[in-house]
Amino acid sequence: MSNSPDGHTKENPYHSELLVNRLMTEGSDKETRHFELSLKSSGLEYLPGDSLGVHPVNCPDAVADLLGAIGFSGKEEIELGEDTLLLGDALTSRFACTVLSRMQIKKFNEIAQASQLEDLLKSENKQSLADYLWGRELIDLFLEFPQQGLSASKFAGLLRPLAPRLYSIASSLSAHPDEVHLTVAIVRYESHGRKRQGVCSSYLADRVGETVPCYLHGNKNFKLPEDPETPIIMVGPGTGIAPFRAFV
Known part of the structure; x- marks a missing residue:
């Protein structure tokens, strides 16, 4: 042991x-x-x-690309438990921003309301969803389905802890x-x-x-x-x- x-x-x-x-x-x-x-x-x-x-920690270039795709500077403040962090710092060391999951697409589509994603989330389209998820990351969602005016806290709600x-x-x-x-x-x-x-x-x-x-x-x-x-x-x-x- x-x-x-x-x-x-x-x-x-x-x-x-x-x-x-x-x-x-x-x-x-x-x-x-x-x-x-x-x-x-x-x-x-x-x-x-x-x-x-x-x-x-996440790759600095990956963090910068994701922030840029959403329109954030990284200086936005978010609440994480009892801590207040800059979004850029949180994305670097606290949150995962690469592999995409079904749950993240579901949460994202509560904001985006995209019919393509709604179809992918249907129970009969499990294989199509798996095909879509392979090789995609969170940045791909924002590049394919741009969101204007998204708050930093709403965005943070889409993220998973960096394990x-x-x-x-x-x-x-x-x-x-x-x-x-x-x-x-x-x-x-x-x-x-x-x-x-x-x-x-x-x-x-x-x-x-x-x-x-x-x-x-x-x-x-x-x-x-x-x-x-x-x-x-x-x-x-x-x-x-x-x-x-x-x-x-």
Whole structure:
């Protein structure tokens, strides 16, 4: 089980220094990177099979494009719980502004009243809705169905919290004391005439500064058998090698 004696949790992440950011797939269409982060003096301990939660921020260009599409400056104030935040700051670190959901379209259409969206939301059009959602983001709604005079608070009501991402840990403390390693496939693609990228993978690859807000997430069901003679089959459905590098 992961150990956090200093109280570093999902809600109170440890700010880890990024030591290594290395491209592993030079010349390949797929971008996979190896990251090494410091846990020195954090008190954090993990076991092979555990995951690292990373709190990303949104791409500044994506935030600026979304604000521009709606006609906001980012200086508008919104209420978030007991806090008053500038909209631009909230979009950067508190709200998700990429992947689009059915609920967001439903809330958006309460404002837009677009017949095309109303049809997509009908129960018999689930596949058409799924096709529409694929590769689209919130900005696409505002580009396709412009809204004049929308208040910042109404807009904020369309947004979902920006959630941390979990990555399988690709290291062992016995081999790399005071470090945690990740092997991450960086998500980048183009759809509907716009370039897209994964929020957290691109944050790690492109824009991360000196520290990364992170926490450990234990996984008691993903461990090697106690008997080292027990045969195992390793299947990597994502990047592939990350957790198995930790096991080996």
